[in-house]
Amino acid sequence: MLLKVENLCKDFPVEFNVFGKPIRFLRAVQEVSFEVEQGSVFSIVGESGSGKSTIARVLSGIYKPSSGRILYRNEPLENRKRSFDIQMIFQDPDSSLDPRKTVAFIVEEGLHIHGIKDRRERKELVLETIKSVGLTEDVLKKFPHQLSGGQKQRVAIARSLVLKPRLLILDEPTSALDVSVQAQILNLLMEIREIHQLTYILITHDLKIVNHLSDQIMVMYxxxxxxxxxxxxxxxxxxxxxxxxxxxxxxxxxxxxLSKFSMTGEISSPLNPPKGCVFRTRCPLAFDKCQERPPLIVHRNRKVRCHLYG
Ligand SMILES: Nc1ncnc2c1ncn2[C@@H]1O[C@H](COP(=O)(O)OP(=O)(O)OP(=O)(O)O)[C@@H](O)[C@H]1O
Ligand code: SF4
Ligand SMILES: [Mg+2]
Structure with missing residues (x-):
C-alpha cells in the first residue's frame, strides 16, 4: 500500500478571542480513512466545500492534520525519505507558477533539490521534461503570462515531474482550462502515469472523468x-x-x-452541520433515525455511511 490515511481530521480556527486564541473551529475533514494502492488512480469527489482540497493539502504537507495518522510506504508521512515524492498539481496554474520566473527557471529549480550540480545536465533534463509534456524548447525563455492556460498547466506538470515523484495529487487539474484543452491535459496526465508508473489522487467534480480513469472512488460531503x-x-x-x-x-x-434522488436545497454550513446524518437536510429518504444519530460506515462490498444500510 502506497498511502494509508486513518481517521484524518482537519479543523480550521475561524473565530478568535481578544488574546488571539481560537475559540471556534470549522471541521473541514472529519474522521476520513482510505488507502491508495501503488500505481492506481484514487478519485475524490463531492460538492464544493466537502473537504477535498483540504485532504490534498494535508497529504502534500501544506497543512498539518489536526488528528489522525497518515502512512506513506508504511512510515509516518512526515518521515518520508524523499520529501518530493508527493507532488500536487493545482486547479489554477496561474497561482501556482511564479510570474517573475521563466519556464526554464521554474522547471530547473527542482533539480537543485536532487543535487544535480552539473549545469549542462540540468539543462538537458529540463529540455527532456518540457518535451515529454508536449511543449517545445521555445517556451523555456517565456514567462507564465506569455503562455496559454493549457501550456501553463503543462509547465506545472513538468515542474512536478522533474522531481521524479511517486504520487501526484491532482486537484481539479483541468477545471480552469478551456473545454477544448481539458481532454488533452487529461490524456497527457494518463500517458505520464503509464510511462513513470505514478499513482494519482484525482480530485474532480466531473464524474464522467472519474468513471473513465479511476480505480477507486471516495464520495465526500x-x-x-x-x-x-x-x-x-x-x-x-x-x-x-x-x-x-x-x-x-x-x-x-x-x-x-436516479432522477428521484436529484438533490434539492443548499449544502448546510460546515460551521453548523446538521445533527445526525450531515446529509439529512437534502436526503429524499431521510427518516427519524437520521436526525437522532450519525450513521457509521458499514461494509457492503464497499464502504457506505447511511442508516439505510446500518
Ligand atoms: N484555510 C482555511 N481556513 C478556514 N476554513 C477553510 C480553510 N480552507 C478550507 N476551509 C473550509 O473547509 C471546508 C472544506 O474546504 P475545501 O477547500 O477542502 O473544499 P473542497 O471540497 O476542495 O471544495 P471545492 O470543490 O470548492 O474546491 C470549506 O467549508 C472551506 O470553507
Ligand atoms: S442516513 Fe442515509 S437515509 Fe438517512 S439522511 Fe443520511 S443518507 Fe439519507
Ligand atoms: Mg477544492
Whole structure:
C-alpha cells in the first residue's frame, strides 16, 4: 500500500478571542480513512466545500492534520525519505507558477533539490521534461503570462515531474482550462502515469472523468466520507443517496432511474452541520433515525455511511 490515511481530521480556527486564541473551529475533514494502492488512480469527489482540497493539502504537507495518522510506504508521512515524492498539481496554474520566473527557471529549480550540480545536465533534463509534456524548447525563455492556460498547466506538470515523484495529487487539474484543452491535459496526465508508473489522487467534480480513469472512488460531503469503493461498482450501483444524487445530475449515467434522488436545497454550513446524518437536510429518504444519530460506515462490498444500510 502506497498511502494509508486513518481517521484524518482537519479543523480550521475561524473565530478568535481578544488574546488571539481560537475559540471556534470549522471541521473541514472529519474522521476520513482510505488507502491508495501503488500505481492506481484514487478519485475524490463531492460538492464544493466537502473537504477535498483540504485532504490534498494535508497529504502534500501544506497543512498539518489536526488528528489522525497518515502512512506513506508504511512510515509516518512526515518521515518520508524523499520529501518530493508527493507532488500536487493545482486547479489554477496561474497561482501556482511564479510570474517573475521563466519556464526554464521554474522547471530547473527542482533539480537543485536532487543535487544535480552539473549545469549542462540540468539543462538537458529540463529540455527532456518540457518535451515529454508536449511543449517545445521555445517556451523555456517565456514567462507564465506569455503562455496559454493549457501550456501553463503543462509547465506545472513538468515542474512536478522533474522531481521524479511517486504520487501526484491532482486537484481539479483541468477545471480552469478551456473545454477544448481539458481532454488533452487529461490524456497527457494518463500517458505520464503509464510511462513513470505514478499513482494519482484525482480530485474532480466531473464524474464522467472519474468513471473513465479511476480505480477507486471516495464520495465526500461536508468533510465526511459518504461512500467509497471500486469506481465501477459505485458508479454502476451507487448505494448512498448522496452518490445517487450526484450521479442523477450527470447526463447519461442511468439518470432516469436516479432522477428521484436529484438533490434539492443548499449544502448546510460546515460551521453548523446538521445533527445526525450531515446529509439529512437534502436526503429524499431521510427518516427519524437520521436526525437522532450519525450513521457509521458499514461494509457492503464497499464502504457506505447511511442508516439505510446500518
Ligand atoms: N484555510 C482555511 N481556513 C478556514 N476554513 C477553510 C480553510 N480552507 C478550507 N476551509 C473550509 O473547509 C471546508 C472544506 O474546504 P475545501 O477547500 O477542502 O473544499 P473542497 O471540497 O476542495 O471544495 P471545492 O470543490 O470548492 O474546491 C470549506 O467549508 C472551506 O470553507
Ligand atoms: S442516513 Fe438517512 S439522511 Fe443520511 S443518507 Fe442515509 S437515509 Fe439519507
Ligand atoms: Mg477544492
Amino acid at each position: 461536508l468533510g465526511q466520507v459518504m461512500e467509497m469503493g471500486e469506481t465501477e461498482q459505485v458508479m454502476q450501483d451507487p448505494l448512498h443517496p448522496y452518490t445517487k444524487g450526484l450521479l442523477a445530475s450527470v447526463p447519461k449515467v442511468d439518470s432516469d432511474n
